Amino acid sequence: MADFDTTDFDAIKISLASADRIRSWSHGEVKKPETINYRTLKPEKDGLFCEKIFGPVKDWECACGKYKGIRFRGIVCERCGVEVTTAKVRRERMGHIELAAPVSHIWYFKSPTTFPLARLLDIKSKDLEKVLYFASYIVTEVDAEAREADAADLKEELDADLEELDAERDDQIERLREQGEGGEDEFGEIEPLSDEEIRAGIADLEAEYEDEKRLRTEAYEKFMQLEERELIADEGLFSELKRYYGIYFKGGMGAEAVRDLLRGIDLEAEAKSLREVIASDTAQKQKREKAIKRLEIVDAFLKGGNDPANMILDVIPVIPPDLRPMVQLDGGRFAASDLNDLYRRVINRNNRLKRLLDLDAPAIIVNNEKRMLQESVDALFDNGRRGRPVTGRGGRPLKSLAEALKGKQGRFRQNLLGKRVDYSGRSVIVVDPTLKLHQCGLPSQMALELFKPFVMRRLVELGKVENIKGAKRAIDRQLPAVWDVLEEVIQDRLVLLNRAPTLHRLSIQAFEPVLVEGKAIHLHPLVCAPFNADFDGDQMSVHVPLSTQAQTEARVLMLSSNNLRSPASGKVLTVPSQDMVFGAYYLTTEKAVEGAEMPIFADFDDALLAIDMNHELDLQQPVTVRVSAADANLTDGDRKVFRVLTGKGEHEDIDVTEHTARFETTIGRIIFNRQCLPADYPYINYKMVKSDIGALVNDCCDRYPLAAVEPILDAIKETGFHYATVAGLTVSVWDATIPEDKPQLLEEAQERVDEINEYYEDGFLSGLERHTEVVNAWTECTDLLATEMLAGFAEDNPIYMMADSGARGSKTQLRQLAGMRGLMADMSGDTIDLPIKANFREGLEPL
Structure with missing residues (x-):
């Protein structure tokens, strides 16, 4: 293979290799299936570990020992034919096997989705398989x-x-x-x-x-x-x-016949005719779909510049021996890579086919050997893709070349994409409501280790230590000056947080680190949704972007406050939930106080001052507030308007250009609007549940730039948490109040079911009709009971408030708590027509 700098490239292109290209990579043909001589433990000549092909086993020493030492670098020994060089070339040099008959590449005719070879030839994949395996x-x-x-x-x-x-x-x-x-018979007699x-x-x-x-x-x-x-x-x-x-x-059979067909294809003419079929109005839907799939394959070959005939192989490459090693174990036995066994099968069958062709053997014997050669190459490339896999000792399938590439442990995901990274750490995550959206809490010890080189340099620059060695000693001893320098170093620096599995773009985001005590990483509660994180023991890894370009890229593209929307749907993911939702719900709920007059306030500030001074006032109590031109949140020409949102999609505009006006609200809603929303946002004057908060956040993201949305989200978070605490929500088993008329509803439903069963026994209903009618009767009873139960809940019932706000739980779960569990499904998914009449508060019986 030609020498090239593996670090200096602009792009990588994967394409089909021609036979000549494979030969150009190779340093020699592998002709024998032997690996090493078990007496001398040296590689066999022309075998799978041949030193002449793949390079010397020992550094700067040929196989026969005539040349030893670096001074003979580059000399090829005239006795053994081995070049004097380093042993590491055995990780780079490839060989090849000249096949006695062409074979097909299994990835192209046995692909589970595309079947490129069959589609290109417009042949059914099963028919193509018959041809390749000498059955037709x-x-x-x-x-x-x-x-x-x-x-x-x-x-x-x-x-x-x-x-x-x-x-x-x-x-x-x-x-x-x-x-x-x-x-005449044999004795000359007539018979x-x-x-x-x-x-x-x-x-x-x-x-x-x-x-x-x-x-x-x-x-x-x-x-x-x-x-x-x-x-x-x-x-x-x-x-x-x-x-x-x-x-x-x-005509013919096998890969040779298929290659003749591939060579006869004019890709440009084929693409033109397929486009005509697709554009045609008269073409049938099935024919058009088939043409689209074929055009994808034809276009791929045209754009990639690949020759379709290269899907049929005359030569197969042999990967370097150190990538399929053979090591000696204790006791004289050897452990070898499975690839050696698969290569050995190919070479044995190839050599046997060559002998049969030289002997001019009958066609049926030759074809059978060609089929066996095709099967051995299939097993080498992707064992088990077609038919039963080739197994080793103990019935274990041998690992083929595809096995080394695919899956989590394959070459791509394990070694090329999933490299181990310096300047990184990992720890358990805990929630921290005090953080801003763009911040994360980084344990001091972890931060010191991650930013060690920067801290050492800064210590030297400030003259705290004499040299780098002294700086290292200061860090090891954790002197007080080190922590001050660390605080300075992490200013305006970002770290990347990643939570596995990294399923989408938002699984890795950038944050400004804030030093915290302990060993856990602190996470902002609103970024849990994009990370799909919770705090039941989840771990996250931290990475430090080193260069200025990496830091800039992280700040512009990856900062959490710049990644509020889902790349899939465009909806905002960083939406407050649970405690925050309940806090906003509690704050914006309206609850009349019996016998009390409605307070009237001169303006919003007056109302907020009153709630601070007069503790008898209630957050949820209705109040009347005067608004003026200073409170306007909308300008319509010369008019100044105070817009009030009264419900989903509904609003009321109050003209405050020349005169003041009054409107009814609650002090809780004044707090929510003042603390959470910008001054130019319409006044929200209704009870906020989870869906309303989601709609509010999405609307804010549409109205304002990202820099203005972050303070809104943090304000909703802080207000929500604070008033969830003020609410002091507690849950008791007695909060699940059971409807008083539950026995009556159950009795009526049971009577209806008994009536249906009588009709069935009298032959008026089939078994299926009876089952449907019974299920409908119990479903109706369950829904009626749920309605009665919800109507019986007080508005300040903690369980009802949790479900109604969307913070936690649902109306269906409430029904099971205080109504009845209802109908269940069996293991096959069919509904059992006998319901569970009890609820969780009453307790369930064994039968």
């Missing part, structure tokens, strides 16, 4: 013009052949009859055939010649309609076609 012949070329021109002569030739067969049959029958009149024997012989001859005539006629008819890419499974029929019409068509 395929026509690769037909000279239709010559066939048309010679049609009359071919018909005459057929008639003549049939007449000749008839004459030959009559001649044979006549001879048989003559034997019936008498003949005539019996009439029965003559009749049996004539019948056999007639059947034999009839078969020959049928086959001859069938071959003619088949030939006259023969088309390219047509399959012929009957070997006798194909032999007959080749015998009489071999000059008009070509």
Whole structure:
């Protein structure tokens, strides 16, 4: 393989390698299946570990020992043929195997989704498999013009052949009859055939010649309609076609025939005709879909510049021996990579096929060996993709080349994408409501280790220590000056937080670190949704972008406050939930105080001052507030308007241009609007539940730039947490109040079910109808009971408030707590028509 700098490149392109390209990579042909000599423990010549092909086992030493030492660098030993170089070339140098017959690459004809080889040839994948594995012949070329021109002569030739067969049959029958009149046996005596024997012989001859005539006629008819890419499974029929019409068509089986078809494809003409089919209005839907799938394959070959014929291999590469090692174990035994066994099978079968071809063996034996060679190459590339996998000792499937590439432990995900990273750490996460959206809490010890080089440099710059060695010593001893420098170093620096599994872009985000005590990483509660994180023991990893460009990229593209929306749907993911939702719900709920007059306030500030001074006032108590032009949140020309949102999609506009006006609200809603929302946002004057908060956040993201949305989110978070604490929500089993008329509702439903069962027993209903009617009756009862239960809950019932706000739980769960569990499903998913009448508060019985 040509030498190149593996670090200096702009792009990587994966393409099909031609036979010549594979040979150019190779340093020699592997001809023998042997690996090492078990007596001398040296690689066998021309074998899978050959030093002449792959390089020396020992640094700067040829195989025979004639040249030793670095001074002989680059010399090729004239005795053993090994180049004097380092042993590490055995990780780079490749070999190759010259195949005695072409084989197909299994990835292209046995792909689980695309089947590129079959689609390109417009052949069914099962038919293609029959051709490749020598179960069927395929026509690769037909000279239709010559066939048309010679049609009359071919018909005459057929008639003549049939007449000749008839004459030959009559001649044979006549001879048989003559034997019936008498003949000589081995002793010279005459022994005539019996009439029965003559009749049996004539019948056999007639059947034999009839078969020959049928086959001859069938071959003619088949030939006259023969088309390219047509399959012929009957070997006798194909032999007959080749015998009489071999000059008009070509055909065969195996990868060689498929390659002839691939070489005959004009990709540009094929793409043009497929586009015409797709654009055609008359084409059937199925035909158009098939053309689209074929065009994808054809376009891929055109754009990639690949030759489709390269899907058929004449040469297969042998990967370097140190990538498929063989090591000696205690006791003299050897452990080898499975690839060596798979390569050995290929070489053995290839060498056997070469011998058979040299001996000019019968076609059936040669074809069988070619099929076995194809199967061995399939197993080498992707063992188990087709048929039963090749197994080693103990029945374990051998690991093929594909096995080394695919999956989590494969070369791509394990080694190329999932490298271990310096300047990184990992710890358990805990919630921290005091953080801003763009911040994360980083344990001091972890931060010191992550930013160690920066702290050491800064200590030297400030003159706190004499040199780097002194700085390292200061960090190890954790002197007070170190923590001050660390605080300075992390200013304006970002770290990346990643939570596995990294399923989408938002699984890695950038944060400004804030030093915290302890060993846990502190996380902002609003970024839990994009990370899909919770605090039941989840861990996250931290990475430090080092360069200025990386820091800039992290701040612009990856900062959490710049990634509020989902890349999939465009909706905001950083929406307050649970405690925050309940706090906002509690704050914006309206609850009238009996016997109390509605307070009136001069403005919002007056109302907020009153709630601070007068503790008898309630947050949820209705109040009247005067608004003026200073409170306007909307300008309509010269008019100043105070817009009040009164519900979902509903609003009221109050003109405050010249006069003040009054409107009714609660002090809690004044606090929510003042603390959480910008001054120019319409005044929210209704109870906020989870969906309303989600809609509010999405609307804010549409109205304001991202920099202005972050303070809104943090304000909702802080206000929500604070007033959830003020609410002092507690849950008791007695909060699940059971409807008083539950027994009556159950009794009515049971009577209805008994009535349905009577109809069934009298034959008025089928079993299915009875089941449906019973299920409907109990479902209706369950829904009615749930309605009664919800109506019976007080508005300040803690369980009801949790479900109504959307903070936690649902109306269905409340029904199971205080109503009835209702109908259940069995293991097959069908509804059982006998419901569970009890609820969780009452407790469930065993039966």
